[in-house]
Amino acid sequence: MKKIALLVGVSEYGFGLNPLKGALKDIEALKAVLIDPEIGGFQIEDVRVLSNPNRQQMESAIFDLFRHLTSEELGLLYFSGHGIKDNRSTFFLGTQDSYKTPQGELHPASAVRAEFVQEQLTRSRSKRKVVILDACFSGAFATGLTTKDDGSINIKEQMGGEGRAILTSSSSIQHSLEQAEEDLSIYTRYLIEGIQTGAADANEDGYISVDELHDYVHRKVAEEAPTMTPEIYPSKEGYAIRIAKAPLGDPKLKYRKEVERRILDGKITSTGVRLLRRVRITHSKSEDEAKKIQATVLEPFQRYKDNLKEYEAAFRETLEEFNGVLNKPIREELKEFQSMLNLRDEDIQRVESTLLAQRAQNVAKNSVVENTVAKKKPLTQVVECPICLSLNENNQTYCKDCGTRLPRVISHGNNYYLQEGILLFKDRYCIEKLLGTGGFSIAYEGIDLHSSKKVAIKELWPEKAFRQGSSVVWPPSISSKERRSVLRKFQLEAEYQSRCVHPNIVKTYHWFEQNETAYIVMELIQGQSLYQMLQTGGVLSEEKITKYFTQIAEALAVVHNQNFLHRDIKPDNIIVNAQDNAILFDFGSTREFVRGQTHEMSVTLTKGYAPLEQYYYKSKRWPATDLYALCASMYELLTGELPTECVLRVQGEPLVPPRQQHPRISPLMEKIILKGMQMKAEERFQTAQELLSALQGNP
Numbered sequence: 001m002k003k004i005a006l007l008v009g010v011s012e013y014g015f016g017l018n019p020l021k022g023a024l025k026d027i028e029a030l031k032a033v034l035i036d037p038e039i040g041g042f043q044i045e046d047v048r049v050l051s052n053p054n055r056q057q058m059e060s061a062i063f064d065l066f067r068h069l070t071s072e073e074l075g076l077l078y079f080s081g082h083g084i085k086d087n088r089s090t091f092f093l094g095t096q097d098s099y100k101t102p103q104g105e106l107h108p109a110s111a112v113r114a115e116f117v118q119e120q121l122t123r124s125r126s127k128r129k130v131v132i133l134d135a136c137f138s139g140a141f142a143t144g145l146t147t148k149d150d151g152s153i154n155i156k157e158q159m160g161g162e163g164r165a166i167l168t169s170s171s172s173i174q175h176s177l178e179q180a181e182e183d184l185s186i187y188t189r190y191l192i193e194g195i196q197t198g199a200a201d202a203n204e205d206g207y208i209s210v211d212e213l214h215d216y217v218h219r220k221v222a223e224e225a226p227t228m229t230p231e232i233y234p235s236k237e238g239y240a241i242r243i244a245k246a247p248l249g250d251p252k253l254k255y256r257k258e259v260e261r262r263i264l265d266g267k268i269t270s271t272g273v274r275l276l277r278r279v280r281i282t283h284s285k286s287e288d289e290a291k292k293i294q295a296t297v298l299e300p301f302q303r304y305k306d307n308l309k310e311y312e313a314a315f316r317e318t319l320e321e322f323n324g325v326l327n328k329p330i331r332e333e334l335k336e337f338q339s340m341l342n343l344r345d346e347d348i349q350r351v352e353s354t355l356l357a358q359r360a361q362n363v364a365k366n367s368v369v370e371n372t373v374a375k376k377k378p379l380t381q382v383v384e385c386p387i388c389l390s391l392n393e394n395n396q397t398y399c400k401d402c403g404t405r406l407p408r409v410i411s412h413g414n415n416y417y418l419q420e421g422i423l424l425f426k427d428r429y430c431i432e433k434l435l436g437t438g439g440f441s442i443a444y445e446g447i448d449l450h451s452s453k454k455v456a457i458k459e460l461w462p463e464k465a466f467r468q469g470s471s472v473v474w475p476p477s478i479s480s481k482e483r484r485s486v487l488r489k490f491q492l493e494a495e496y497q498s499r500c501v502h503p504n505i506v507k508t509y510h511w512f513e514q515n516e517t518a519y520i521v522m523e524l525i526q527g528q529s530l531y532q533m534l535q536t537g538g539v540l541s542e543e544k545i546t547k548y549f550t551q552i553a554e555a556l557a558v559v560h561n562q563n564f565l566h567r568d569i570k571p572d573n574i575i576v577n578a579q580d581n582a583i584l585f586d587f588g589s590t591r592e593f594v595r596g597q598t599h600e601m602s603v604t605l606t607k608g609y610a611p612l613e614q615y616y617y618k619s620k621r622w623p624a625t626d627l628y629a630l631c632a633s634m635y636e637l638l639t640g641e642l643p644t645e646c647v648l649r650v651q652g653e654p655l656v657p658p659r660q661q662h663p664r665i666s667p668l669m670e671k672i673i674l675k676g677m678q679m680k681a682e683e684r685f686q687t688a689q690e691l692l693s694a695l696q697g698n699p
Helices: 022-034 055-067 114-123 155-159 186-197 210-224 251-261 270-282 287-321 328-340 345-374 480-499 530-537 542-561 624-639 646-650 667-676 688-695
Strands: 003-009 047-051 074-080 083-085 091-093 128-134 145-147 164-168 177-179 207-209 231-235 242-245 382-384 391-393 429-437 441-448 453-460 466-468 471-473 508-514 517-523 527-529 574-577 582-584 598-600 618-620
Touching: 003 022, 003 055, 022 047, 022 074, 022 186, 047 055, 055 074, 055 114, 091 114, 114 128, 128 186, 164 210, 186 210, 207 210, 210 231, 210 242, 210 287, 251 270, 251 287, 270 287, 287 328, 287 345, 429 453, 453 480, 480 508, 480 517, 527 530, 530 574, 530 624, 542 574, 542 582, 542 624, 542 667, 542 688, 624 667, 624 688, 667 688
Parallel strands: 003 047, 003 074, 074 128, 128 164
Antiparallel strands: 083 091, 145 177, 164 231, 207 242, 382 391, 429 441, 441 453, 453 517, 466 471, 508 517, 527 574, 574 582, 598 618
């Protein structure tokens, strides 16, 4: 059977595409293997090498290859270079003339379309056609490592067909990598190794088939560069096409396969070493030759380990350099370095978690030593002002410096809060400082050691509880059944909040039980609540109110679409972040409902913001319940006065119109607020969208 090959390598490109210096070395190395009579068996005149062709030259060569094949001849097309996509995700093979526009789009006339190759494969009479693409489909990286360009392609769909096999160096959404210091790309290096040594001959029949070659390369690439996933797309019997010959009965090859069998977790066990010593003697191999074979087989594992060590060193140095605070630019730089080293996220997470946990423990240890030496007062004796950050005695109601209302501290002994440096959930989260307390919870600022991201950690704190070490001791007055119910409600808070995804709703990352209590890990919002803004700066402008409550109404639309009622809308539960956007949080009172149907719900409310139906255990529930509270919040922020409680309104005490409290409020805004605060739910805004429309000038 005659075998004909076309080997195309493109190392130089036009604007917007990185050069790939190893591409020409790839095709020369593959040619040497193919024309070896004992291995590839291709005649030298039947292997054509095409270096840095333009589009016309490349298409002409591909056309000639497949057009002249007879039905019994094998045709092999190998390409090493950039795989590129246009803005419609159509796949192209790069040529010397290929370039991208200043807008980053491929100029399609400068590259070879996949459809063209598909057409030639379909027209060819040959029953045995193999295409090998050492090209990737993702963006390029920087110094030290170049990648073969970007895209998201379904290779099987675009280049599939009968009687052929297509091998690619990576999947349709991954990239292949070419090490700058290597002669050959990772994929082609193991492609050649599998053929040249015969190690790819899995069934030891003396031939290397397409599927055997793919299996070998896939395994070796995964050992060294786990981020790459070579793929194979056979059609009919394409997987069984024989690419090359392999030596039969070769003692060196037999010993090599024994070594590969004995590898466990990237190394040879002590028992494996003893077994291999006996195999070496059986095959009459010298000790030096055996060590050389072992080193070759273990080389990809060693490269992987070396890359892990290099990342570990870089991450440790970065932690020290920036005192453990890794901002977005630093993280992006580490991510780029990770990609250069071909490491997966799970690889670096193990490294980072270990180093971050070590650092957190050191910080905690140092903090304990410093506190002991300085004999500091325990934090339970002071309260940090959320606005000016000054420390106040815990019996003060307002900050001594700025007058802000201080958060209430629950004080059941001197050790009710978690200390700085305490680790939670398998050492993933580290407590950094106390943020504040609520009726049944304690809030901390912490750090996610897996991502170095600052987070807020909410700890369930039962009334009259105390702490032993890190564990919470529940009071005897709470039965085990009641305890399970409290934990379940806390879990529901996390579940409900996580299902409401919107830019103006605080993100929930995690919920877990530990220390005989439960925790919710959330997005850390740096800013002030609307209540704090009212206390420190006075009434808000109508312009600000319109902006913030448009955002909250949009967020409530998401909440209501999930069939939830928030039930605790108030200025205390809306934070304005550093970007001047309003964020809704605290889903502790949230419950599921069906619009207009009667439901039994616990009576949970804040006077002044809650409508009448919320005072009843059993009542019809509407989105209008939350919209009443939202309009009541606008009332307070615009007038500086809490609106009349609805139960007093039932008894005849009127709701003072907002403009009587503060004449600068526009008639339109007053109309919106009064409609939203109607006593009968059916007379209010029925949906968040109706309120949004009103805020936009269409009441």
